[in-house]
Amino acid sequence: MLKPPNEPEGATGDNERPIGELVHELIEDGKAYARAEAEVIRAIATAKANALKIPSIMxxxxxxxxLAAIAALAVGVAMGLATLIGPLAGGIVAFLLLAAVAGGLGWYGAKRLREDL
Structure with a gap:
């Protein structure tokens, strides 16, 4: 370490500390910094979770x-067909009709997923 010009060669200054103490202070400062960073990350995550809570519930x-609307539609279609072809056949036709729509939507979704990936 360079000494000030007015200080004799063998003398040590009052501001010099042992290396062990400096390393210990550096480690403690690093731990405090890591804790502070973890708290910032935790606060950001909590804020984002709170911001998403109400929209997720909605x-x-x-x-x-x-789902309730689709069930009501299915019952309505089955009841409408029941007057024409009977209750059991109306339910079966309504099931097949809605299952075909669901299958078509699933097929189209899978196709788009394969294209996008």
Whole structure:
């Protein structure tokens, strides 16, 4: 280490500390920095989770209501066909019709997924 010009060669300054103490301080500072970074990441994740909570609940409710609407449609189609061809045949035809629509949508979704990947 360079000494100031007015200090004799063998003298040590008051501001010099042992290497072990400096290394210990460096390690403690590193630990404190890592803890602070972890707290920042935790705060960001918590804020994002809280921001997504209400929209997730709303999407879940919308999904359940969509399922109820599809069930009502299926019952309506089956009841409408029941007056024409009987209750059992109306239910079977309604099932086949809605299953064909679901299969077509699933096939199209799988096709688009393969194209996009």
């Amino acid at each position: 999407f879940g409710m919308a999904f359940l209501l969509a």
